[in-house]
Amino acid sequence: MDQQVRQGRHPAEGLTLPEETLFIVKPDAVARSLTGRIIARFEAKGFEITRLAMLRLTKSQAESFYAVHRDKPFFDELVSFITSGPVVACTIRGNNAVATTRIMVGATKSYEAAPGSIRGDLGLGLSDNVIHASDSAASFEHESGVVFP
């Protein structure tokens, strides 16, 4: 199907910002069998899945993935949690993908995330906050390179 029609817009409207982003279903959500429900939300929104894999991040992959947080006090906890079990990594393509995905994901602290967002509906944790999503096009390039080398 034509991409514009599949995403629910009239072809005459055009795509304002077709782009790609990455999300990772974190170990807590994989363990709670939430993977399908989370991916379904992005499919229902109209995004096209471009890559999908279940994998276990190594310590060095996790350290590279979260390099921007290297100096934060929670860095070790972050690496330890994301490597604690399998994750599901997914890249998706669609209009305004980076910003729209961040809105769908919700606030970092799941216990403060708005109902209707993925973290707001499915989580209560901080390290274990269900899902990670790239926060910029540059982050997407870096993070997808680590996860899908």
Ligand code: CMP
């Ligand atoms: P994420 O979107 O994966 O990006 C960085 C992660 O750091 C964030 O989700 C949280 O899981 C985690 N994080 C942020 N602040 C803290 C904190 N104060 N303590 C532990 N983890 C944190």
